[in-house]
Amino acid sequence: MTRYEQLAQQLREQIRTGVWQEGDKLPSLRETVRRSGLSLMTVLSAYQLLESQGWVRSRPQSGYFVAPAREATRYSFPQQPLQPAETVDINAFIFSVLQAGNNPDCVALGSAFPDPSLFPQHQLSRALIRVARQMHADVTGVTLPPGCADLRRSIAQRYAARGMEISPDEIVITSGALEALNLSLQALTQPGDWVVVESPAFYGALQAIERHHLKAVAVATDPQQGMDLDALAQALQQYPVKACWLMSHCQNPLGGTMPNANKQRLLALLAEHQISLIEDDVYGELYAGLTPPRPAKAWDTQGRVLHCGSFSKTLATGFRIGWVAAGQQAEAIQRLQLMSTLSTSAPMQLALADYLSSHRYDKHLHTLRRTLEQRKHIFYRAIQREFPASIRVYYAEGSYFLWLELPPHCCATRLYRRALKAGITIAPGRMFAAGEQYRHCFRLNASLPWNARSEAAIKQLAALIAEQLALR
Template sequence: MKRYEALAAEVADSIRRRVLKPGDRLPSVRQASAARGVSPSTVFQAYYLLEARGLVESRPRSGYYVTRAAAAQPPEPEQASRPDGESRRVDVSDLVFEVMQAAMARELVPFGSAFPSPLLFPLDRLGRALAATAPHIDPWSTVDDLTPGNAELRRQIALRYLLGGMQVDADGLVVTNGALEALNLAIGVVTAPGDAVLVESPCFYATLQILQRRNLRAIEVPTHPREGIDLDAVAAAIARHAPKACWVMSTFQNPLGASMPAERKRALVELLGRHGIPLIEDDVYAELYFGSERPVPAKAFDRDGLVMHCSSFSKCLAPGHRIGWVAGGRFAGRIARHKLTTTLNTNVPSQLAIAHYLQRGGFDRHLRRLRKALAAQQAQCLAAVARHFPRGTRVTRPAGGYFLWLELPGGADALAVQREAAARGISVAPGPVFSASRGFGHCLRLNCGHPLDARAQEALATLGRLAAAFV
């Protein structure tokens, strides 16, 4: 954890324990800096993060104050999950398909959606980039820009890694049809049917669907709602099951929102490295951080080329364009070859348009706006959950992304809540779709990537009532 994150966590904790109350003024930057022996900029970053999360607000020429919403925030989940440690065949696909397919209908209030509001993206500017580049496509590029992808786009992606302090060779990148194809290729080149794979508990349902389709076994590993997968448990599972891969979302994990601290990421890479186990890192939310610095991925600590870092532009820039990539380390060649016989190539016009957009600058400006919008929406959602959900509900406060994870009190039945909500025009993702062992029956994943308008507020109140009713 960075210094500013530690400071922010400490202040948040004081607010939660009501040491700091709504309306209280935080120590000034100068005071806090002197008292703790950190730089003023560290304090600024901490306060900025707290503000983004709706816990404090700045008043001009006066300082930072605890918001009213802050006091009302429900407690966070504190316990890591406790899956049974078995390796098991996966059989969730029907449930997931049924539930998540139903969540896609445009007319529903999209708390169950996997996507943030498409209105948050510069689709008009991307459209203009397409208009600018498409009429000048080099016809031969449609033939010989095959499989690894457009060279200029790969160069731009490598540059983004470099900005984050990472050396990733453009030649080791394979452009894919979204991150989902990247993940499929990655798991495809390191596993065969029957192999076991370490996954988080809970984990992204598409991961489970992919394991099921490929006849792979899942080993669910205890995962902390803030700090991610448990390393002792990873070590134990390696000893017991000899898994062929580990698949994690190390930053703003879906559904928990957990982010592994950098040191934990490093330790995971080293632990897996000692056993020669490839790490598939799904990092599609990396750009959606609310703090002041981009979280470093596990890939940054990869010295053996064992980490396949999968990401895309779908969640941060260009939904619908289906442009993702994988930095495949030592597996890059096999990944390119696998793609050659599955989808051959990725849409050329969108590759060129996104490369053009990235060249022109404006991506970072867009990202700052996007992060601010998502942080504000998260704060609104948290406040509304506090208002409408039964006492005892716990909610995560991820430092990025657009999901909240709710632990409902007592014996709440998330599947019943989901079913009843659907009947009322509201989608929501029930906990069991995130688990091979159908755990998390009392949990919900809430999408806060959409503006919390009156209809959504109303829907959240309905969800809260249903949650209370199905306890």
């Protein structure tokens, strides 16, 4: 990181923590030069970077001032905090949306993955070449569950850096996080069981529930606070729940992160009913700020939290490598994996272990988080500028998703189909619930580079939304 970026990051954290508040004048350029020992050009570059990101505003002849905080849009919970569904039938719709969005000529605002150009593809390719040259013909010890020992140790070390004692023996390497999540669900449930999910929920959770012939009770979820824990307590009283599946950090599709106090209360509620938690934490490394959030797994004293992660959203989408720190279910998950996919790709596991040993991952993550934050803010400001004023936009710190809410009479599925004809994908709200309660909402991917193409896509979406509003 350059010196001006370090200074900008330091000032940004001071604004986050309230050292400098909205409307405060920052120290002058010359005063900051004197205090920091940096050059005038370095300090000016830092202030200009903060201005481009929306953190400060310059006033001619007056200096730089802290910009108004992003307006917190109040989230509209569904009328019913609990939405039970004895049958989940959503896979066909999700399949059609994902297949239609697989067109490289489309502006992929509906994608669940970050811009792949942000990943260190050359370094990963070199790691793959190195391990391919060294790999023996017999790689049974790598491919069979629980997976590559070096990779599991590297993951355990990352847990340890956050103050969590997770043994490599508890970690099972999987073919992406979705396999880890599906195996976890399978280990905890039988067909016909009830499972708690979020509302709106990651569509992969709904697909897994449909696949395993389970019943879902969706609990209202907030972009700032996470799952409504009072509603969860009600669900645990009313239904014979066997498992709870949620995203604790950078939730998909809302983007929010559950506060630590809520994570602890969540675990207490589940422990009271002897229910295990499947913690989907694939976006956990894409947090905002300097301090990484602690997953709910950090407060797990009974081995009931199955913490699932992945490198697909942070490092290598195509490698399809994930894992689950499975607690008391580790052996059961290995047995299930052996009966299903048998193993995870040996070259990909070895290549990731090789890359992680170079200690470049944290530097990459730092750059990735900073870039995603900048791009998301640019998209947010563009939407505020271009979209009709009646559209609500929910901005949660971290990750790269924006959740948008149209007026209730509008249909996001119709908007999705019209946008697709114009070469733009969005993720309509129908993907994220077993019912129709989010038919007027959609999710946008704000990780794409801001250029003429993405700007044109936002303007085109704004025009399509305006047309829907006019039809009322």
